[in-house]
């Protein structure tokens with residue numbers, strides 16, 4: 001198998017899981033949000049596990065929806081290749097009629113780096129992929145936009161926006177927020193206070209391929225396939241904005 005095949009496979013799997021999620025939304029309706037969320041998480045997870053087991057039988061998989069036992073299975077720590085997937089990121093938004101800020105994440109971690117990835121945004125009719133990385137529009141100087149969680153934004157983010165001259169844009173799903181940086185709808189995404197490897201691996205793979213800044217909020221490297229999959233904070237931004245955002249965050253946390 002060539003490396004190119006992994007890029008295409010990530011995109012195909014994310015798109016097919018997304019197509020199934022649209023069908024589940026259609027079939028279940030929005031009457032009972034908990035039922036719809038559970039059906040979405042389960043349906044996308046089972047499809048991705050079956051497809052990866054069939055198409056990449058020697059690789060490990062770390063999925064948000066795997067059992068706790070499977071997620072903590074130490075075998076993936078000595079594996080060369082681990083697929084890190086979030087079958088449905090933005091589960092809350094998936095269950096809200098009319099919202100399109102939810103995503104399917106499929107990433108491949110290989111010997112220490114993110115080697116391939118895709119983020120399907122089924123309700124937006126697009127998939128962002130390392131097979132054909134997006135080209136974010138260049139930064140036009142002046143005020144800019146920072147995407148934040150709708151429900152759990154970092155406590156410092158209002159002050160940060162004031163400090164750097166930005167407006168906050170609440171969007172659901174880490175994948176949808178990072179995609180918004182890549183498509184030019186916002187210029188940055190800041191999160192702190194909790195998150196896991198599957199929430200960011202695939203969109204970070206695409207962002208890195210697109211030449212966008214990705215790091216922890218202290219500027220250090222995001223590392224994946226760790227024993228503890230907690231990865232609680234992240235900064236994704238157009239490269240020109242990273243130094244002032246990192247300096248602002250540092251000042252506010254002092």
Ligand SMILES: Nc1ncnc2c1ncn2[C@@H]1O[C@H](COP(=O)(O)O)[C@@H](OP(=O)(O)O)[C@H]1O
Nearest residue numbers: 088089090091149152172173174193194195199
């Ligand atoms: N404080 C926190 N602790 C744990 N997970 C968090 C979190 N804040 C956000 N997340 C996770 O990050 C993803 C994006 O969140 P948000 O839309 O609020 O930005 C969601 O993934 P899931 O939808 O896959 O659960 C959410 O559960």
Ligand SMILES: [Mg+2]
Nearest residue numbers: 086089090199
């Ligand atoms: Mg998630």
